[in-house]
Amino acid sequence: MIVAKPKPVEEVIESVSGFDRILLVGCNECVTVCEAGGRKEVGVLASALRMHFMNQGRNVQIDEVTLERQCDREYLEEIRNRIDQYGAVLSLACGVGVQFMAETYFQTPVLPGVDTCFMGVTEERGLWSERCQGCGQCVLARTGGICPVSRCAKRLFNGPCGGSTRGKCELSKDLECAWQLIIDRLTELGRLDDYEELAPIKDWSTERAGGPRRVEREDVRQ
Amino acid sequence: MSDVKTPSKLEKVLASGHQAVTSECGPPRGSDAGEIRNKAEMIRDHVDAVNITDNQTSVTRLCSLASCIHLKSMGIEPVLQMVVRDRNRIALQSDILGAASFDICNILCLSGDHQAFGDNAQGQNVFDIDSMQLIQTVRRMRDEGRFLGGDEIHRPPRMFVGAAANPFADPFEIRVPRLAKKVAAGAEFIQTQCIYNLEKFEQWMAQARDRGLHEKVAILAGVTPLKSAGMAKYMKNRVPGMDVPDEVVKRMSGVAKEKQAQEGIDICVETIQRLKEVEGVRGFHVMAIEWEQKVPEIVERSGLHPRPELD
Numbered sequence A: 001m002i003v004a005k006p007k008p009v010e011e012v013i014e015s016v017s018g019f020d021r022i023l024l025v026g027c028n029e030c031v032t033v034c035e036a037g038g039r040k041e042v043g044v045l046a047s048a049l050r051m052h053f054m055n056q057g058r059n060v061q062i063d064e065v066t067l068e069r070q071c072d073r074e075y076l077e078e079i080r081n082r083i084d085q086y087g088a089v090l091s092l093a094c095g096v097g098v099q100f101m102a103e104t105y106f107q108t109p110v111l112p113g114v115d116t117c118f119m120g121v122t123e124e125r126g127l128w129s130e131r132c133q134g135c136g137q138c139v140l141a142r143t144g145g146i147c148p149v150s151r152c153a154k155r156l157f158n159g160p161c162g163g164s165t166r167g168k169c170e171l172s173k174d175l176e177c178a179w180q181l182i183i184d185r186l187t188e189l190g191r192l193d194d195y196e197e198l199a200p201i202k203d204w205s206t207e208r209a210g211g212p213r214r215v216e217r218e219d220v221r222q
Numbered sequence B: 001m002s003d004v005k006t007p008s009k010l011e012k013v014l015a016s017g018h019q020a021v022t023s024e025c026g027p028p029r030g031s032d033a034g035e036i037r038n039k040a041e042m043i044r045d046h047v048d049a050v051n052i053t054d055n056q057t058s059v060t061r062l063c064s065l066a067s068c069i070h071l072k073s074m075g076i077e078p079v080l081q082m083v084v085r086d087r088n089r090i091a092l093q094s095d096i097l098g099a100a101s102f103d104i105c106n107i108l109c110l111s112g113d114h115q116a117f118g119d120n121a122q123g124q125n126v127f128d129i130d131s132m133q134l135i136q137t138v139r140r141m142r143d144e145g146r147f148l149g150g151d152e153i154h155r156p157p158r159m160f161v162g163a164a165a166n167p168f169a170d171p172f173e174i175r176v177p178r179l180a181k182k183v184a185a186g187a188e189f190i191q192t193q194c195i196y197n198l199e200k201f202e203q204w205m206a207q208a209r210d211r212g213l214h215e216k217v218a219i220l221a222g223v224t225p226l227k228s229a230g231m232a233k234y235m236k237n238r239v240p241g242m243d244v245p246d247e248v249v250k251r252m253s254g255v256a257k258e259k260q261a262q263e264g265i266d267i268c269v270e271t272i273q274r275l276k277e278v279e280g281v282r283g284f285h286v287m288a289i290e291w292e293q294k295v296p297e298i299v300e301r302s303g304l305h306p307r308p309e310l311d
């Protein structure tokens, strides 16, 4: 999933403080799972904002809605009939949702309520970590199912570097060395010999380096 | 001994069967070339070539290439260190050509420390290719006369290609396979991480010999004299990938503070003397960090002076 974390409430307050009618829009997908922008978090943030404006003696209307997704036009349409009532939308979706909302409602300011972090997993409640950077050409078959692009701090294809210590990355004792994990897994699978194959130089044109990307599939398009 | 492929003096020294001596200088944090020239001057008669570090520990410094040019103009043989942290494949190939245009003919291909350790922790990194692939890139440029993109190079670089190896980093079971990989990528010489744990290094060398790697690549054993017991402890506990055994820390702490520097030099000399006898050790890389003035003493006492005069 896409992992996000709530923006500091002070930052949110500052960004919405010029508006009198604000619609808080949550998303029922990734940000719900990572507890940053689902129905529950929308409710909590709405209360905090109401309290803040009340203490300031300001009369700000704050409404709440949580959509199934904000990365699909279909669901964004659900608020079309009332969008004009609001001075701004505060979207708690990931950056994708915020942008699609802004594209859909071109005349309404759309502000982000979360910081979008990465594509990752829930390791345990309250702890998420990165697993994929969407490089556009999956190499996991070669690397024992562990991604050197997203999990090695230097995205080495022929790691580890000299900084790997007791299974940890040179960057931090809290970070597993991806290449230690790769070697452990190759060993487990009886494939350690594969380690000695030199990984070819990566074609980064399918990654961010190649510019904003699109996937176009004739088999799916109607 | 195979014929030399480049005009590198380091390559010639090794090919002639001598144990080579290299050292290392860090460029200044400013534009005064005098600093790098002075350091190099102190060691010029005691080494065959001098590595110039490339923004080591990710702290911004005068660039390695310019420093190498300064050394070259003094008649000292430089080894251009190049990390893949800061440059993409265009910049790397371009700088290799830049170095070649000054007839700099040694390169050491490295990953580079993560920028989080330096003075620009908020900066972006590149890591377009890795150090292994940089070795392949230089070899391709030199041997095939082609850029990575396939186009022909007019006057290809003639560089003796090196890489680093850390016999002590984890996981230990792949330390020798990793060396084999660097050799397969095209490394012709290796400079190792500083050696304090001699048993472990010898074990690594034995495994390298088992695979015949010592015949395919010239391994230069890395040594760094300890200045104090404090430095020994710091290296032991704080520097990733460094293996300083307790005995070494104890030996350094066991002498009075004002004698510790001398003790560090003694340990360094003893290390070289012992490793000189290890089959497959083809020379030494003496990294006296901001202590270049001690290199002559270390080299002389280790019996590695005078350096061979080759045409």
Ligand code: SF4
Pocket (backbone or CB within 6 Å): A151, A152, A153, A154, A155, A156, A159, A160, A161, A162, A163, A164, A165, A168, A169, A170, A171, A176, A177, A178, A179, A180
């Ligand atoms: S220590 Fe491991 S994860 Fe960290 S940069 Fe080096 S190889 Fe990558």
